[in-house]
Amino acid sequence: xxxxxxxxxxxxxxxxxxxxxxxxQINKEMRMRAGAENLFRATSNHKVKETVAxxxxxxxxxxxxLKEELEELNSCMDxxxxxxxxxxxxxxxxxxxxxxxxxxxxxLKDLISEHYGEDGVLFxxxxxxxxxxxxxxRTPSRNEAGxxxxxxxxxxxxxxxxxxxPPSKNLGVFFHWYDSLTGVPSHQRxxxxxxxxVLFNIGALHTQIGARQDRASLPGVNRAIDAFQKAAGAFNYxxxxxxxxxxxxxxxxxxxxLVRLMVxxxxxxxxxxxxxxxxxxxxxxxxxxxxxxxxxxxxYSLVHQTMTQAHVKDxxxxxxxxxxxxxSEHFKALSHYFAAIALCDCPAASDAELPExxxxxxxxxxxxxxxxxLRILLQDPEERRKLGKCAHLKKAIMKHExxxxxxxxxxxxxxxxxxxxxxxxxxxxxxxxxxxxxxEEDFFETGDAPDIHPKTHQKxxxxxxxxxQVKVTDLFxxxxxxxxxxxxxxxxxxxxxxxxxxxxxxxFTLRGDSPVLIAGVIPGGCAAEAGLKEGDYIxxxxxxxxxWSKHAEVVxxxxxxxxxxxxxxxxxxxxxxxPKTADKKAxxxxxxxxxxxxxxxxxxxxxxxxxxxxxxxxxxKKSKRSKNSTYxxxxxAVGDNEAMY
Numbered sequence: 184x185x186x187x188x189x190x191x192x193x194x195x196x197x198x199x200x201x202x203x204x205x206x207x208q209i210n211k212e213m214r215m216r217a218g219a220e221n222l223f224r225a226t227s228n229h230k231v232k233e234t235v236a237x238x239x240x241x242x243x244x245x246x247x248x249l250k251e252e253l254e255e256l257n258s259c260m261d262x263x264x265x266x267x268x269x270x271x272x273x274x275x276x277x278x279x280x281x282x283x284x285x286x287x288x289x290x291l292k293d294l295i296s297e298h299y300g301e302d303g304v305l306f307x308x309x310x311x312x313x314x315x316x317x318x319x320x321r322t323p324s325r326n327e328a329g330x331x332x333x334x335x336x337x338x339x340x341x342x343x344x345x346x347x348x349p350p351s352k353n354l355g356v357f358f359h360w361y362d363s364l365t366g367v368p369s370h371q372r373x374x375x376x377x378x379x380x381v382l383f384n385i386g387a388l389h390t391q392i393g394a395r396q397d398r399a400s401l402p403g404v405n406r407a408i409d410a411f412q413k414a415a416g417a418f419n420y421x422x423x424x425x426x427x428x429x430x431x432x433x434x435x436x437x438x439x440x441l442v443r444l445m446v447x448x449x450x451x452x453x454x455x456x457x458x459x460x461x462x463x464x465x466x467x468x469x470x471x472x473x474x475x476x477x478x479x480x481x482x483y484s485l486v487h488q489t490m491t492q493a494h495v496k497d498x499x500x501x502x503x504x505x506x507x508x509x510x511s512e513h514f515k516a517l518s519h520y521f522a523a524i525a526l527c528d529c530p531a532a533s534d535a536e537l538p539e540x541x542x543x544x545x546x547x548x549x550x551x552x553x554x555x556x557l558r559i560l561l562q563d564p565e566e567r568r569k570l571g572k573c574a575h576l577k578k579a580i581m582k583h584e585x586x587x588x589x590x591x592x593x594x595x596x597x598x599x600x601x602x603x604x605x606x607x608x609x610x611x612x613x614x615x616x617x618x619x620x621x622x623e624e625d626f627f628e629t630g631d632a633p634d635i636h637p638k639t640h641q642k643x644x645x646x647x648x649x650x651x652q653v654k655v656t657d658l659f660x661x662x663x664x665x666x667x668x669x670x671x672x673x674x675x676x677x678x679x680x681x682x683x684x685x686x687x688x689x690x691f692t693l694r695g696d697s698p699v700l701i702a703g704v705i706p707g708g709c710a711a712e713a714g715l716k717e718g719d720y721i722x723x724x725x726x727x728x729x730x731w732s733k734h735a736e737v738v739x740x741x742x743x744x745x746x747x748x749x750x751x752x753x754x755x756x757x758x759x760x761x762p763k764t765a766d767k768k769a770x771x772x773x774x775x776x777x778x779x780x781x782x783x784x785x786x787x788x789x790x791x792x793x794x795x796x797x798x799x800x801x802x803x804k805k806s807k808r809s810k811n812s813t814y815x816x817x818x819x820a821v822g823d824n825e826a827m828y
Contacts, residue, residue, distance in 0.1 A: 206281050206361040209249050210368045216242045250365060271455070272510065272605050274407075274448050275503055276394040277387035277441070280380050280432070282321060283359040287314055290354050294347050299662055300676060309658045313339065320381065325391050333388065334653040337381045342657040342665075344374050349670040362430045363387065364498060369429040379425045379433055385648060386417030386441070393448065398455050408452045409646075415445035416646040436494040442645070443489050444507070447482040449643035451510070454479050457640065466532070469525035470543055471640070476518035478637035483511040505593040506602075509586050513606060516582035518635045519575040520613050522547075526571030527620050532561045549634040572620050574632035576613060583610035663730035664697045667720055673757040677722065678714070683748035685709045689741065698722055698730050699737045701753070716755060723752030 219242060223235045291310050292303030320336040323329030348354060358377040359370045369376070393410030397403040422438035431437055454475045461468045489495060490504045532540040540561050545551075552560075552570055560566050587606050590596050597603070662668050682689050690708020694700045698720040704711045722730050724740040729752075732740075741749060 205249055205252055206366040206368065209246065209366040210361075212242055212246050212249065213367070216246070271398045271601075272451065272513075273506075273599060273602055274390075274394040274411075274451075275444060275506060276390040278363055279323075279384045279387050280363045281361045282380065285314070285317060285356065285358065287356065290356050291347060294354065295662070298349070298670065298673075299668065301662065306659065306661070309661070313343070313658050320384075323384070323388055325388065325395065329388055330385065330392075331653050333381055333385045334648070334650065335655055337378065337385070338650060338653060338655040339658060340374060340378050340381070342655075342659065345665050345669045345671075346657075346659050346662065347670055348374055360430065363432040364500065365431060367430065371429055375425060376429065379421055379428065382417055382421050382648070383433055386414045386421070389414035389417060390445070393452075398452060399459075401456065401459050404452050404456045404459065408449055408456070408643075411445045411449045411452065412644050412646045413648070415442050415449070415643070417648055418442045418445065419645050420647050431498055434494075436492070437498065440486070440489045440495050440499065443482070443486045444503075446643045446645070447479070447486045447507070447510075450479050450482045450639065451514075453639060453641045453643070454514070464524075464528065466525050466529035466536075466540060467543055469521050469529060470547055471638075473518045473521035473525065473635050474547065474638040475640070476514045476521060477635040478639040480511050480514040480518060481637040483507055483514065487511055502593055502595040505589060505596055509590045509596070509602070509606070512582050512586035512589060513609065516579045516586060516609065516613070519579035519582065519632055520609070520616070522632075522635055523571040523576040523579060523616065526567040526575065527616075531564050531567065537561060546638075547636060549636050552633050568620060570632075572617065576617050576620075578632040579613045580610070580617060583613055660731075663722070667698060667754075667756065668730070674754045675757060677752050677754055680713045680715060680751045680753060681748055682709055682713055682715075682751060683746075684744065691715060693721075693734065693737065696733045699732065699734055715751075715753065719753040719755050721751055721753055723750075725750055 216239065219235050219239050223232060223239065226232060226235070288307065288310050292306065295301050295303040295306050316336050316339060320332050323332045353372055355372075357370045357372055358374070358380070359368060360376065360380040361368050363383070389410045393407045393414065396407040396410070398407050418438050418441045421433060422435055422442065425433070426435075428434050454472075457472060457475050461472065487504065487507045490499050490507060496504075537558065541557055544557060544561060551557075552574065555563070555566055560570065583606065587610060590602065590606060657665070667674070685708065687705070687708065689710050690705040691701050691710040692703040694702040701710070701715055701717060701719040701721065704715055704717055721737055722728070724737060725744070727740065729737055729740070
């Protein structure tokens with residue numbers, strides 16, 4: 184798998200280059216600030232304190248400027264939109280989290296030599312292949328291939344975790360990632376931080392794919408809906424399966440906001456889909472469009488409330504908050520506009536249509552409008568015009584103007600011509616309709632338009648990541664099956680045993696596959712005299728590696744030996760209490776631990792290797808098992824049948 188060319192000068196890559204540069208500058212300034220603060224606290228010299236205080240104010244102003252530059256970068260939504268000439272409201276995408284390069288060559292070689300008893304140099308190819316995969320996933324392409332690349336790396340982390348991250352020892356490797364929105368760097372030894380950051384980027388890439396779709400066509404709007412639903416699923420999965428994130432973009436409050444934002448963008452796409460499908464201008468269709476628009480307004484209002492909460496307010500870019508507020512007002516205006524069109528442009532209900540129209544209109548408003556009875560309202564053109572023009576259309580124009588006012592308050596949004604165009608077009612359309620149906624003799628006054636009951640024909644779905652969609656093979660499979668050869672298991676050094684077949688064979692029973700287990704040893708037999716024990720695993724026969732060999736293959740190797748006998752390489756797991764326990768362990772492990780299994784190892788090793796048990800080193804997976812965690816370990820259980828040899 185290959186990532187994008189990091190030197191390709193596309194608009195999106197330029198943004199990511201600027202993001203990486205700002206991240207590095209923020210990192211440098213924060214180190215300077217930490218040093219200055221330490222000096223300020225440590226010194227008692229007043230002159231030094233004054234100098235340091237001046238330096239601190241300079242560093243803080245630099246940091247503020249850098250964060251403002253990054254906020255402006257995060258607000259460059261137009262770069263991620265589609266190139267279509269059709270006018271559509273821009274969507275909010277997320278930039279990818281940046282990470283530093285990671286050199287795993289020496290740590291993994293050392294662990295392979297120390298823990299597995301193998302020559303680490305022989306696994307350099309696999310280690311380099313893993314590092315190349317990590318390097319590629321830093322620059323994924325903005326399409327399905329990019330998503331597969333991120334998913335492939337995420338799935339490989341499962342094997343890396345099981346192979347090289349023992350619960351009692353630290354690998355000594357730090358994973359560095361920058362906050363997506365603030366650029367503040369974070370680092371941890373826990374592999375969970377690496378997994379969570381990759382999962383965040385999977386969600387972020389889905390937002391970019393969703394934003395670039397041409398939503399003026401039905402296939403385009405369907406692709407956008409799918410992308411934003413998957414983005415919501417990735418952020419929701421991250422929120423539910425990881426806790427105590429060291430960076431703000433992966434805190435529970437931020438992820439909750441992102442999930443709601445993605446759901447709102449799905450709902451907006453659903454409204455656009457309905458406008459494409461419902462080209463008719465009949466009464467019921469216009470009511471449906473009004474209720475769909477009211478539903479979009481409803482979800483964007485919820486997102487705006489979430490963005491203005493204490494924990495999120497100072498973190499989210501101002502342009503995002505403003506955009507969400509503008510959309511909330513814009514879609515409220517559209518809901519009242521379509522209500523006015525239904526009442527003013529559609530013919531009055533005939534006696535045959537009346538029951539259906541009455542049923543729809545009863546459920547249309549949150550509270551029924553004052554005035555004549557429902558039957559009269561639906562069949563009297565003048566009463567319909569009164570409610571449509573003086574209540575709904577007037578409300579629509581007011582809300583359009585409010586959306587334009589809020590839009591004008593944000594410098595970054597004022598630069599977005601397409602958003603200005605959308606708001607201006609909708610406002611002029613409502614004014615034009617008002618002038619068209621206005622009569623000179625109109626002097627009647629009506630109350631405020633009642634709110635429209637939000638309703639949608641397609642409820643947004645939060646689609647969790649399907650990890651089994653991208654199949655991967657363990658890069659380090661040569662180390663042996665994970666049932667035995669994993670970081671959490673320990674075994675005694677390999678024993679080479681020479682056996683010569685006696686009258687009753689070798690004197691042991693074998694069970695299972697990959698690796699084959701010695702299930703029983705006959706007292707006084709050849710195997711017992713050579714020192715073989717129940718629970719030993721056969722890993723080689725006459726120098727041939729048998730870690731992955733099936734039962735029948737090992738039996739064939741044993742049977743093909745002559746009078747000179749056979750040399751068997753065996754290992755014994757430390758702490759194994761005989762064959763029954765070993766069988767149980769193998770069977771339990773092979774039953775399929777998911778990628779996001781209940782694993783407390785990350786928090787445990789962080790605490791054991793940290794002098795101060797800070798919360799930054801306690802970011803671990805929650806104990807909740809995901810329903811979608813179907814990824815199974817690639818080896819089979821020990822079989823139930825035993826055979827005597």
